[in-house]
Amino acid sequence: xxxxxxxxxxxxxxxxxxxxxxxxxxxxxxxxxxxxxxxxxxxxxxxxxxxxxxxxxxxxxxxxxxxxxxxxxxxxxxxxxxxxxxxxxxxxxxxxxxxxxxxxxxxxxxxxxxxxxxxxxxxxxxxxxxxxxxxxxxxxxxxxxxxxxxxxxxxxxxxxxxxxxxxxxxxxxxxxxxxxxxxxxxxxxxxxxxxxxxxxxxxxxxxxxxxxxxxxxxxxxxxxxxxxxxxxxxxxxxxxxxxxxxxxxxxxxxxxxxxxxxxxxxxxxxxxxxxxxxxxxxxxxxxxxxxxxxxxxxxxxxxxxxxxxxxxxxxx
Numbered sequence: 539x540x541x542x543x544x545x546x547x548x549x550x551x552x553x554x555x556x557x558x559x560x561x562x563x564x565x566x567x568x569x570x571x572x573x574x575x576x577x578x579x580x581x582x583x584x585x586x587x588x589x590x591x592x593x594x595x596x597x598x599x600x601x602x603x604x605x606x607x608x609x610x611x612x613x614x615x616x617x618x619x620x621x622x623x624x625x626x627x628x629x630x631x632x633x634x635x636x637x638x639x640x641x642x643x644x645x646x647x648x649x650x651x652x653x654x655x656x657x658x659x660x661x662x663x664x665x666x667x668x669x670x671x672x673x674x675x676x677x678x679x680x681x682x683x684x685x686x687x688x689x690x691x692x693x694x695x696x697x698x699x700x701x702x703x704x705x706x707x708x709x710x711x712x713x714x715x716x717x718x719x720x721x722x723x724x725x726x727x728x729x730x731x732x733x734x735x736x737x738x739x740x741x742x743x744x745x746x747x748x749x750x751x752x753x754x755x756x757x758x759x760x761x762x763x764x765x766x767x768x769x770x771x772x773x774x775x776x777x778x779x780x781x782x783x784x785x786x787x788x789x790x791x792x793x794x795x796x797x798x799x800x801x802x803x804x805x806x807x808x809x810x811x812x813x814x815x816x817x818x819x820x821x822x823x824x825x826x827x828x829x830x831x832x833x834x835x836x837x838x839x840x841x842x843x844x845x846x847x848x849x850x851x852x853x854x
Contacts, residue, residue: 567593568618583682587663594656611652634660635693635758642697655698664689707747714741719783745810751803772796794847806848813841
């Protein structure tokens with residue numbers, strides 16, 4: 539009876555004008571806020587192009603907007619957009635991670651009465667200095683001219699009260715190797731038609747996201763480059779001899795282990811490596827052989843392989 543009374547009391551306290559409370563988790567904010575930030579150090583310039591998404595949520599005063607039409611606790615999403623630009627002007631930041639943390643701190647501190655948590659996601663396009671001859675003919679980085687790169691990345695900050703979680707990553711970098719990959723000894727049933735392969739092409743669109751142990755004390759832009767390079771190196775193996783892959787799963791494990799071993803400030807890494815197939819074309823009807831030289835890319839259907847990896851826990 540005490541439990542029933544407690545539940546009834548909870549329902550009564552959560553009642554709204556239309557009856558029992560039906561509102562669950564909610565948030566609001568602004569998406570696809572695009573900004574180009576130019577950093578000027580004399581004649582030497584640097585450039586960042588970002589797209590930000592800011593989502594905030596708060597206590598019962600925000601719930602009132604849904605349940606009672608009371609907007610007094612709701613910060614307009616247009617204000618959220620303006621905040622991105624204003625803080626982009628006020629602050630110099632070396633990485634998108636730093637800027638995401640600046641935004642998160644601002645919203646939770648400036649609007650502490652109406653906001654208890656926020657989620658900041660920032661995507662950064664890659665811009666590279668043009669390498670052209672200077673007046674003496676020496677090839678070097680241009681001081682203020684850039685070209686678009688091919689390696690965008692992103693970060694996210696999840697903030698609640700005084701707790702901040704920082705993640706970084708990239709999506710769908712297409713990679714492939716033409717040998718030293720196989721898939722044998724797999725489970726079979728009456729519907730299995732796949733043949734075993736000792737040597738095949740393996741291709742994927744690599745997506746990776748890692749969670750840092752701390753939000754301070756790191757050059758996050760450089761670490762993101764180094765983590766990407768570590769993943770690709772483990773996938774490919776040494777440049778002169780490569781490394782054999784018995785499965786995408788085994789290769790994923792090696793890639794994650796390389797990152798977790800080298801970067802102790804990475805607590806966890808999530809990898810997504812769909813098996814994007816390149817199928818040998820049957821040339822026998824033309825009287826030709828095909829030793830995995832001529833293939834047809836097939837986007838769908840494709841295998842889906844995802845896994846999470848964490849730093850080993852101390853046995854002490």
